[in-house]
Amino acid sequence: MKQRILKMLKNSEDFISGEEISKEFHMTRAAIWKYINSLREDGYNIESVPSKGYKITSLPDILTLGEVEPYLSTNFIGRNIQYFDTIDSTNKRAKEIAFDENEGTVIISEEQTDGKGRLGRHWISPKGKGIWMSMILKPKVDPMKVSKITLLGAAAVYKALEDMNIKSQIKWPNDILIDGKKICGILTEMNCELNMINYVIMGIGINVNFDEEDIPMDLKDKATSIKVSQNKEINRKELLGNILNQFENLYIDFRDEKSISKTIEICRENSALIGKEVRIIKREETRVGKALDINEEGELVVEFEDGVIENVYSGEISVRGLNGYV
Numbered sequence: 198m199k200q201r202i203l204k205m206l207k208n209s210e211d212f213i214s215g216e217e218i219s220k221e222f223h224m225t226r227a228a229i230w231k232y233i234n235s236l237r238e239d240g241y242n243i244e245s246v247p248s249k250g251y252k253i254t255s256l257p258d259i260l261t262l263g264e265v266e267p268y269l270s271t272n273f274i275g276r277n278i279q280y281f282d283t284i285d286s287t288n289k290r291a292k293e294i295a296f297d298e299n300e301g302t303v304i305i306s307e308e309q310t311d312g313k314g315r316l317g318r319h320w321i322s323p324k325g326k327g328i329w330m331s332m333i334l335k336p337k338v339d340p341m342k343v344s345k346i347t348l349l350g351a352a353a354v355y356k357a358l359e360d361m362n363i364k365s366q367i368k369w370p371n372d373i374l375i376d377g378k379k380i381c382g383i384l385t386e387m388n389c390e391l392n393m394i395n396y397v398i399m400g401i402g403i404n405v406n407f408d409e410e411d412i413p414m415d416l417k418d419k420a421t422s423i424k425v426s427q428n429k430e431i432n433r434k435e436l437l438g439n440i441l442n443q444f445e446n447l448y449i450d451f452r453d454e455k456s457i458s459k460t461i462e463i464c465r466e467n468s469a470l471i472g473k474e475v476r477i478i479k480r481e482e483t484r485v486g487k488a489l490d491i492n493e494e495g496e497l498v499v500e501f502e503d504g505v506i507e508n509v510y511s512g513e514i515s516v517r518g519l520n521g522y523v
């Protein structure tokens with residue numbers, strides 16, 4: 198009901214009287230007053246003038262469905278957003294509810310107190326400054342293909358930024374960089390039987406409006422934010438809407454087991470690694486080579502020092518530049 202009242206207020210440029218609202222929703226003026234106050238607590242500025250009624254004067258910078266919806270053109274991705282002000286980890290929450298929720302459900306929190314990167318590494322997620330989200334997917338494909346979803350996510354983030362005139366690069370397989378520094382990480386996790394996927398959780402963390410001082414000292418050489426790089430505040434709702442739109446478009450090909458060449462092309466053409474010397478780190482072992490390409494399977498093609506060319510599967514590996522992060 199709160200959302201319906203909010204929609205009515207948003208759709209009107211002028212004041213709406215309490216009487217009009219109470220007629221529309223068959224409720225008392227006192228009940229409406231309660232909803233209006235609750236919306237105010239959520240951050241909506243609502244002016245009230247006794248003879249005229251209510252009018253919204255400003256919207257809060259929050260990533261609820263109500264605020265993101267105007268930017269969405271999807272059919273099923275992001276049409277159900279579970280929104281939190283704070284949470285330990287959006288991936289963790291998504292895993293808890295994945296069996297009961299439909300494909301495309303998205304968990305979003307304004308902050309994560311225990312956000313995770315790959316291999317259990319800590320992911321910093323300060324309040325209101327980023328996009329911290331996890332998506333529930335249920336593709337009926339071979340579990341071996343799931344690592345490609347990370348590339349779909351990376352390509353979607355790349356395209357969404359491009360829509361806002363922001364140039365980035367994809368560091369295969371799971372990071373997005375601006376000016377050679379990480380602004381986004383993707384963590385894909387899966388629950389499956391032998392040859393059937395129960396669900397996939399794709400977590401995406403984006404440093405959107407971090408100021409310089411929000412980036413910890415020990416990450417300054419490898420992490421930045423979109424705001425720091427562009428020198429301006431970014432509309433998080435628009436960026437999130439763009440990402441969900443772009444992702445659905447790319448995901449449909451994957452889900453329907455069609456070619457994902459659109460995704461591969463985006464990852465290839467905007468790769469931070471192709472043509473560079475890289476270190477491929479797998480547990481204790483590090484090998485040095487040159488990244489040549491990303492193949493149609495989404496694997497990184499690397500020519501190692503001994504001249505052997507191998508397709509590297511994205512599993513549990515990390516890629517680094519010879520002397521630094523890239």
Ligand code: ADP
Pocket residue numbers: 313314315316318319320321322371372379380381382383402404416419420421515516
């Ligand atoms: P990589 O594959 O680059 O090592 P992961 O995907 O494992 O990265 O992400 C975890 C690492 O990312 C952490 O160990 C930390 O160094 C870094 N990190 C943590 N939070 C952030 C953030 N908000 N932005 C950029 N990098 C971060």
